[in-house]
Amino acid sequence: MRAEALKGHLDGLILATLANRPAHGYAIAQTLRERSDGAFDLPEGTLYPALHRLERAGLISSEWSTEAGRRRRTYSLTRSGGRALGERRHEWKLFATAVEAVLA
Amino acid sequence: MSWLGEFEDELATRGIRPAVRERLVTEFADHIACEQGAATAVALTRLGVAREIAGQYADELAADGARHGAFAAFAALGCAAAALVVSQLTLGQFVGYPGFDHGFSAALALPAILAMLVGPQVALVGGTLAAWRAIRRRREPVLPAAEIALLRRRVRVGLLAGIVTTAGLLLYTVDFIGVLPAWWLALSGALAAGAMAALVAARRALANSSATVVFASGRAGDLFDDVPALRRLRGHPLALCVSAAVASGVVVTLAEWHAERSLAEGLQRGIFEAVVLSVGFAVLGRTIGARR
Secondary structure (H helix, E strand, C coil), rough: CCHHHHHHHHHHHHHHHHCCEEEEEHHHHHHHHHHCCCCCCCEEEHHHHHHHHHHHHCCCEEEEEEEEEEEEEEEEEEEHHHHHHHHHHHHHHHHHHHHHHHCC | CCCHHHHHHHHHHCCCCCHHHHHHHHHHHHHHHHHHHHHHHHHHHHCHHHHHHHHHHHHEEEEEEEHHHHHHHHHHHHHHHHHHHHHHHHHHHHHHCCCHHHCCCCHHHHHHHHHHHHCCCCCHHHHHHHHHHHCCCCCCCCCCCCHHHHHHHHHHHHHHHHHHHHHHHHHHHHHHHHEEEEHHHHHHHHHHHHHHHHHHHHHHHHHHHHHHCCCCCCCCCCHHHHHHHHHHHHHHHHHHHHHHHHHHHHHHHHHHHHHHHHHHHHHHHHHHHHHHHHHHHHHHHHCCCCCC
């Protein structure tokens, strides 16, 4: 799937990957690829601007940890991020249902 | 040059602060290190082009910074407005306005009064237009460079006018030391100093966010996008200026006529208001996107 097609949905997808547990950038990229069965193969570098944007918006928070001697930034969903994810899921269901009704 | 080196250079070129650069580079270094051995080349390919990612980051950061700058400026201008209103209400209510020539020097009083009359109007227009545009474009992660420049200009005009207003209030307070009661001088001085601190902080935040270089293309909006009711006047700056000057002049004339119980006084102030607005439009109209 082209990165362009993902653009409008990237924030929601990131929030969804963080819904169950905190994760760092690489793990988020892997989760996206695995859960989409390789369909979401966007340039992984574009994840970080999105992560920082979501953090500035207060939807996720982050903290440093050390892993195998390397500094690592781990992101987790905030309460307002959880609410935003719920809204996006709801919007997506309405959208997908409507598109399905037209295309089917 | 390594991918990380190129990325860091691009971030620096785009004016991203060193602390933010370091955080991003550290995150990307960890990302690359997660792919071990031969897979590193694959990881670098999957990361994308360093320049594009740095550019995307800078464009998003600048859009966010411009919007926050507009909101911070509006809040700081609110502090300045509160300081001016409280000082003038308490002066009128409990003390009584002294004549402008009853202070230390009319050379201090006149510029102070002028600043307190003109400054708030410019601040209101600049600050409100900036905040309104920031609200209207709040959902867009990236804004065109021209749009961000317009937001920054409006904020700059609003803050400068707010600083002039607050400096006028401070000057007025100083001019009437020994004439007006100590409690009023202390109250007004403290309020003005607090407002000035807020304005200077907002100005500094604007300067920091303005360091980010934006390349996103697209046109800037203008006053007519912000206020659709005025769209018919787009391309007719003289008509817009005259309409606004007449409208504000009439409002001020009626208000002052009622307040001072004198039509002559009302007309005098109404004409002054219309002239100030026309001069303001001529000088700042293009800067704040009120005319092309």
